[in-house]
Amino acid sequence: MGKKTFARWFAKLILCKGETKPCGVCSACRKITAGTHPDVQIWEEETKSGMLSVGFVRDLRRDCAILPNESDYKIYIIPHMERMNDSAFNALLKTLEEPSKHVVFLLTAPNPDELADTVRSRVVPIQLYPLTDAQMEAFLTERFPDLPKEQREGALLFANGNPGLAVRFLSDPIFSENQKRVEDFCKAVNAKSDYALLKLFSSFERDKKAVSAFLEQTLEALRLSLRARAGVQTKLPPSLVLDRLTQKQLLELISFLEESRQLFATNANFQLVLCYLAAEISRRVQA
Ligand SMILES: [Zn+2]
Structure with missing residues (x-):
């Protein structure tokens, strides 16, 4: 739950220039929040089949060869690892096994069971849990202050503690x-x-x-x-x-x-x- 939000937080942890990381106020943290940090990239692809293509992986590999813009690391967030089929994944395998020193991958998926063993054996897993109703309510009120309360409550009910899902319901x-x-x-x-x-x-x-x-x-x-x-x-x-x-x-x-x-x-x-x-x-x- 909150996978992308967590991935961005993790990226801040790595790139933050403040004392207590992530500080949330240094230029790196602020750029990551705004989605404008040149070295933090979210890689997604909309395809007809819903699966990620081999072309997507090739572009990613090519991009990994380019050095970071302003930081020590380049961070790639791939939000839908479960959408990577075998041929696309095989194309990524070598890069994932021996990434350049400046490359960090943050891969997310709804459920570890939806990932192939070849993926799972090559990553450090971090499990996320659903938010409580009170946390969800605070999050949705901040994000959608102008929506009627009933609509936010409906999203809260259906999203089962998943903030990303609630945002999609409402938008x-x-x-x-x-x-x-x-x-x-x-x-x-x-x-x-x-x-x-x-x-x-x-x-x-x-x-x-x-x-x-x-x-x-x-x-x-x-x-x-x-x-x-x-x-x-x-x-x-x-x-x-x-x-x-x-x-x-x-x-x-x-x-x-x-x-x-x-x-x-x-x-x-x-x-x-x-x-x-x-x-x-x-x-x-x-x-
Ligand atoms: Zn910071």
């Missing part, structure tokens, strides 16, 4: 459009209706990005349901309560949807994938 219209779909999903699952599920998935037409966002939002709702069942107090709205599922079904649905996110990274026919999802979900929730 990308896809997420608010999907909110209704998540409610329809819960309704369809409670009704165990094949037809309603199929209708829901066909509403995405050709929009891959909307489906990926929908899966993420639905997963958060399901995890919230699971926490509620385990007796953790949550503010789960009635429209998202899945009272017709057993705990086992809920767990199976969560792991199925987690796996399904990979389906959209392949070149499989999009409409077929949607039908497959509707059918498999329906099969998993039947009594």
Whole structure:
């Protein structure tokens, strides 16, 4: 949780010129906060498949050969290491094993299990944990002071302690459009209706990005349901309560949807994938 924020903090720790590092006020710290430090780069790539390309890695390698601009180190933050497939990763392997003295890589991923062993064996892992509701509230109020309180509370509920996710909920219209779909999903699952599920998935037409966002939002709702069942107090709205599922079904649905996110990274026919999802979900929730 807060992976990119943490990576930037770590970059400050390395480059800070103040006494107590990171001081937050020296020129290096301030530039990193503003995203203008020439030696701290966030490397991301939007591709159709959602995976990082070999070309992305080649550009990165070429950039690593250039000396830092004004510091002792050049810091590369790669926020989605889980999106690097084998061929892209193999192209990076040598650079990762024997990086130039001036290069530091900060790689992030949502979950260590989503990384290949070849990656995991070559890094020092640092695990991050969810923020508390109070921390999230303070963070969102500072970041979105002008938004209505209810909207911030909705994001807080769904983001499960992940500040980056909450920011996306509040700034990308896809997420608010999907909110209704998540409610329809819960309704369809409670009704165990094949037809309603199929209708829901066909509403995405050709929009891959909307489906990926929908899966993420639905997963958060399901995890919230699971926490509620385990007796953790949550503010789960009635429209998202899945009272017709057993705990086992809920767990199976969560792991199925987690796996399904990979389906959209392949070149499989999009409409077929949607039908497959509707059918498999329906099969998993039947009594
Ligand atoms: Zn500093």
